[in-house]
Amino acid sequence: MTSGSTLTTEDSTPPEVTRRFAGVIDSLKGRANEAGALAALVLVCATFAVLSPGFRTFNNLITVGRQVSLLAIVGVGMTFVIITAGIDLSVGSLVALSGVVMVKLVTEQGVPPVPAMLITMALLGCIGAFVGASVSLGGLQPFVVTLAVFASARGLAAVATGGTVVLLSNRTVLQVGTGYVGPVPIPIIIAAVALATGHIILTRTRYGRYVYAIGGNEEAARVSGVPVRRIKTSVYVLSACMCALAGVVLAGRLHAGDPLAGTGLELNVIAAVVIGGTSLFGGVGNMRGTLIGVFIIGVISNGLTILNVQTFWQDVAKGGVIFLAMSVDAYLRKHSKARLA
Amino acid sequence: MTKNIGADRDMSEASPPHLEMRAIYKSFAGVRALDGVSLNVHAGRVHALLGENGAGKSTLIKILAGAYQADSGSILIQDQEVNLRTPQDAIHAGVATIYQELLMCPNLSIAANVFLGQEHRRRGLLLKESSMLDASKMSLASLGLNVDPRRSVGNLPVAQQQLVEIARALARDSSVLVMDEPTAALSEPEIERLFGVIRQLRDEGHAIVYISHILAEIFAIADEVTVMRDGEVITTVPVVDSTEQSLITAMVGRAVGTPQQTERYATPEKPPILAVRHLTLKGAFQDVSLDVRPGEVVGIAGIVGAGRTELLRTIFGLDRADSGRIEIDGHLVKVTSPRVAIRHGMAMTTEDRQKDALFPNFHVRENLTIAGITRLCRLGVIRRPAEQRAASEVSQAFTIRPSDPEQLMVNLSGGNQQKVTIGRWLLTEPHVLLLDEPTRGVDVGAKSEIRRIIRERASTGSAVLVVSSELPELLAVTDRLLIMREGRIVAEVATADTRHEEVMAYAVGTSSNIPGLETP
Numbered sequence: 001m002t003s004g005s006t007l008t009t010e011d012s013t014p015p016e017v018t019r020r021f022a023g024v025i026d027s028l029k030g031r032a033n034e035a036g037a038l039a040a041l042v043l044v045c046a047t048f049a050v051l052s053p054g055f056r057t058f059n060n061l062i063t064v065g066r067q068v069s070l071l072a073i074v075g076v077g078m079t080f081v082i083i084t085a086g087i088d089l090s091v092g093s094l095v096a097l098s099g100v101v102m103v104k105l106v107t108e109q110g111v112p113p114v115p116a117m118l119i120t121m122a123l124l125g126c127i128g129a130f131v132g133a134s135v136s137l138g139g140l141q142p143f144v145v146t147l148a149v150f151a152s153a154r155g156l157a158a159v160a161t162g163g164t165v166v167l168l169s170n171r172t173v174l175q176v177g178t179g180y181v182g183p184v185p186i187p188i189i190i191a192a193v194a195l196a197t198g199h200i201i202l203t204r205t206r207y208g209r210y211v212y213a214i215g216g217n218e219e220a221a222r223v224s225g226v227p228v229r230r231i232k233t234s235v236y237v238l239s240a241c242m243c244a245l246a247g248v249v250l251a252g253r254l255h256a257g258d259p260l261a262g263t264g265l266e267l268n269v270i271a272a273v274v275i276g277g278t279s280l281f282g283g284v285g286n287m288r289g290t291l292i293g294v295f296i297i298g299v300i301s302n303g304l305t306i307l308n309v310q311t312f313w314q315d316v317a318k319g320g321v322i323f324l325a326m327s328v329d330a331y332l333r334k335h336s337k338a339r340l341a
Numbered sequence: 342m343t344k345n346i347g348a349d350r351d352m353s354e355a356s357p358p359h360l361e362m363r364a365i366y367k368s369f370a371g372v373r374a375l376d377g378v379s380l381n382v383h384a385g386r387v388h389a390l391l392g393e394n395g396a397g398k399s400t401l402i403k404i405l406a407g408a409y410q411a412d413s414g415s416i417l418i419q420d421q422e423v424n425l426r427t428p429q430d431a432i433h434a435g436v437a438t439i440y441q442e443l444l445m446c447p448n449l450s451i452a453a454n455v456f457l458g459q460e461h462r463r464r465g466l467l468l469k470e471s472s473m474l475d476a477s478k479m480s481l482a483s484l485g486l487n488v489d490p491r492r493s494v495g496n497l498p499v500a501q502q503q504l505v506e507i508a509r510a511l512a513r514d515s516s517v518l519v520m521d522e523p524t525a526a527l528s529e530p531e532i533e534r535l536f537g538v539i540r541q542l543r544d545e546g547h548a549i550v551y552i553s554h555i556l557a558e559i560f561a562i563a564d565e566v567t568v569m570r571d572g573e574v575i576t577t578v579p580v581v582d583s584t585e586q587s588l589i590t591a592m593v594g595r596a597v598g599t600p601q602q603t604e605r606y607a608t609p610e611k612p613p614i615l616a617v618r619h620l621t622l623k624g625a626f627q628d629v630s631l632d633v634r635p636g637e638v639v640g641i642a643g644i645v646g647a648g649r650t651e652l653l654r655t656i657f658g659l660d661r662a663d664s665g666r667i668e669i670d671g672h673l674v675k676v677t678s679p680r681v682a683i684r685h686g687m688a689m690t691t692e693d694r695q696k697d698a699l700f701p702n703f704h705v706r707e708n709l710t711i712a713g714i715t716r717l718c719r720l721g722v723i724r725r726p727a728e729q730r731a732a733s734e735v736s737q738a739f740t741i742r743p744s745d746p747e748q749l750m751v752n753l754s755g756g757n758q759q760k761v762t763i764g765r766w767l768l769t770e771p772h773v774l775l776l777d778e779p780t781r782g783v784d785v786g787a788k789s790e791i792r793r794i795i796r797e798r799a800s801t802g803s804a805v806l807v808v809s810s811e812l813p814e815l816l817a818v819t820d821r822l823l824i825m826r827e828g829r830i831v832a833e834v835a836t837a838d839t840r841h842e843e844v845m846a847y848a849v850g851t852s853s854n855i856p857g858l859e860t861p
Contacts (some may be wrong), residue, residue: 204725214483216702223659223697224712224765225683285701303387 048303068298077239085282092265095154098247103257128240132233177252215282365414389563407431437510447495620665625651640819688766713768756787
């Protein structure tokens with residue numbers, strides 16, 4: 001017994017160099033995922049602040065905040081999905097579908113806003129459960145399943161409205177999209193609450209631990225008694241419910257349920273989450289990064305609009321920044337891995 | 342015919358070796374795998390490499406195949422030193438390795454696989470399909486395989502895929518053919534056919550390295566045999582001068598490096614905690630029954646592929662049995678998933694640490710608490726201080742180094758990583774421990790610690806079932822040994838009065854009872 005314990009201290013310690021650098025690399029690595037993104041955000045903000053006085057105002061900050069709130073709400077669900085090494089391409093279509101459902105319930109069926117909201121969430125939750133079950137029980141690729149839902153959900157939304165928009169007149173719902181609490185727009189508050197809740201769930205709860213475990217090593221999670229199928233299904237339900245919330249907010253802002261709302265949203269959300277350091281391979285990521293990521297995307301659009309840059313060029317610039325942020329990330333990752341190996 | 346070959350062999354004995362490996366050393370993370378191994382293989386001979394799992398055979402041939410780099414030593418082919426830094430280098434040097442898991446593209450045709458990487462091309466651009474089809478058809482026919490070379494490799498039986506791989510080696514003008522347990526997946530007649538091909542290649546002047554731990558095969562096919570143990574060459578002898586017994590003795594050695602047997606606890610006459618009855622998983626094991634009593638450590642010995650890993654996985658609910666029962670504390674339990682198994686007090690560590698056990702994205706703390714996290718939660722929220730305390734306690738109890746649980750897993754040695762995968766089960770307070778290769782790939786110090794941990798768990802009343810390919814390990818730690826061969830338990834012995842040779846004889850199935858092994 002005693003001989004055993006003396007033996008290990010000798011030969012189990014990692015090589016001298018690795019040990020010396022381990023602490024530094026650990027702290028670097030812990031933040032490295034967001035470090036690139038944060039640097040990019042600061043750089044982008046500084047550039048616009050210099051180029052345009054209009055960018056530097058408090059009002060503009062609120063504007064950016066409102067623009068990114070939608071990305072942030074959907075991004076919370078997407079972060080969970082991507083940490084399990086999944087992907088959800090259906091979010092843009094689900095946002096459109098939920099907006100249409102909500103507006104139709106409120107204006108055509110006369111359902112009060114709160115029950116209407118709950119019904120919309122439940123419906124979207126069912127779609128999420130279908131996606132999740134196909135992935136976790138049916139063994140289908142999340143990319144393929146959510147691509148199918150991406151097509152069908154927007155189609156359903158258009159069918160429901162006959163291809164046009166349905167106008168919204170309910171004041172409560174309009175408030176959700178356009179109202180303020182003091183100087184702060186309600187969508188920003190909703191996004192902040194969603195991000196904070198997501199952060200706590202990921203870092204403090206058993207559920208969050210299981211989400212990371214599945215993304216890190218699904219087989220090991222199964223052996224360790226993690227309910228892998230249940231958790232994998234639930235992240236798609238969560239993502240769909242966040243889409244329902246975002247859909248209601250967007251309908252309130254647009255004064256209508258629009259089957260074409262949220263077109264291309266999925267790419268912006270995935271870009272924001274990934275820029276924020278969440279790995280598409282799973283197991284790594286957090287809400288801080290997602291917050292930074294949505295701001296990068298939002299600030300680029302906002303700044304370039306203020307500078308009167310054509311929207312087409314905005315897309316080009318956005319692509320460039322995404323590539324740059326990911327390159328920095330890949331470089332940092334490779335560097336720290338090489339040292340550790 | 343046979344006389345003729347015999348004469349040829351005598352001539353080559355005098356000639357210099359075709360392949361020479363000189364004083365090869367290789368370590369992995371401080372664990373010595375090869376300790377100055379030298380090997381001479383002559384053209385026109387079949388040279389067998391024999392040894393238990395972990396003896397260093399695989400490492401040696403991976404160095405020869407360019408997959409690993411030796412730390413020191415040299416390799417000569419026809420007296421020319423060769424530098425094998427990549428698998429491509431090995432191919433160019435004329436060394437072809439045929440692994441147990443065949444390395445081909447199952448979606449491509451036979452012809453495409455045979456000429457993969459050296460396609461016949463017209464002006465270096467367009468493929469000359471017809472010439473490749475003809476050439477591969479001829480090559481395969483010479484190996485006794487008459488199939489349409491346009492068929493895709495994935496649809497062929499394993500035995501035929503193997504021949505395609507041999508044809509590929511020949512298409513590359515390989516003079517050295519290394520075959521790593523080529524008969525593992527073959528039936529009796531297929532083995533006979535393969536031996537025919539090997540003899541043919543030998544007579545054509547190829548140097549063949551044949552790896553196996555099935556003694557009967559070595560007597561059937563090899564000219565010389567080199568026995569390895571613990572990373573060293575024990576002996577190289579002509580097969581005609583050796584017997585099964587002398588080879589087994591060379592393989593297992595005499596008490597050298599054999600761990601001391603730990604203090605035995607008298608097998609308690611309590612009812613078993615774990616009882617398995619007539620358990621069958623098709624294609625893996627059949628009709629397995631066993632009991633493990635509280636305080637008892639039971640080992641399962643056998644060669645790779647005997648069905649040991651699958652048995653443990655099935656008991657733990659990772660695979661679903663086709664028939665049979667599992668009882669815990671006398672109650673029938675339907676183990677449909679690991680969660681059910683854990684709820685009934687079972688715990689398991691898997692054979693492949695990296696693949697099935699470790700979370701590379703987690704710190705040591707999180708790796709230690711993942712299985713028992715529910716006990717550290719209040720309403721689904723993890724109690725941080727409780728988690729930190731639990732992780733520190735396990736870390737101390739198992740002397741995990743570095744001792745700080747806020748380390749990344751990559752900073753731990755293999756032995757400490759393994760202690761983490763066992764230690765995580767401390768939190769669930771299991772009554773039944775299923776350990777698959779608990780000491781694989783860990784250093785000597787960690788091995789003895791893991792042995793101590795296993796005995797400790799048993800002394801607290803747990804039932805432990807251990808699978809290991811390292812027999813000395815099993816002899817040191819278990820009370821009772823079950824020996825599996827080809828999916829069945831073929832023998833059960835009390836560890837205290839059994840010997841290494843006896844277990845090996847059961848495991849490799851030379852005979853159920855070898856004369857001369859009875860008395861020491």
